[in-house]
Amino acid sequence: MMLLASADGVTLAVRAQPGAKKTAIAGIYGDEAKAQLRIAVQAPPVEGRANEALIAFLAKTFGLPKGAVALVSGELSRNKVFLLRGVTMARATTALANWMIA
Numbered sequence: 001m002m003l004l005a006s007a008d009g010v011t012l013a014v015r016a017q018p019g020a021k022k023t024a025i026a027g028i029y030g031d032e033a034k035a036q037l038r039i040a041v042q043a044p045p046v047e048g049r050a051n052e053a054l055i056a057f058l059a060k061t062f063g064l065p066k067g068a069v070a071l072v073s074g075e076l077s078r079n080k081v082f083l084l085r086g087v088t089m090a091r092a093t094t095a096l097a098n099w100m101i102a
Helices: 049-061 089-101
Strands: 005-006 009-019 024-029 036-041 069-073 079-086
Touching: 005 049, 005 089, 009 049, 036 049, 049 069, 069 089
Parallel strands: 009 036
Antiparallel strands: 005 009, 009 079, 024 036, 069 079
16 A cells, blocks of 8 residues: 555655656655655756655655655665554545646
């Protein structure tokens, strides 16, 4: 599952696609058990720029300050896990549902 509740908030599994024309949610990658939110990232995967762009994008998407989004794992991989501090599972699910409707 791409969203998991944690003591500090919610973790989100992401599959990054760096070097895209614009940063945007591009769909779901994988099946239910290993599903990840696929995000196209405009920044290149150089010197952490793609990770910084993902943090900024997730902060905006979930209405959080950048400091509330932390990269937990996958710094050098396309497969990443982010912690969204202070976010409830209901809020995260609603934000993703709103994206899927749009």
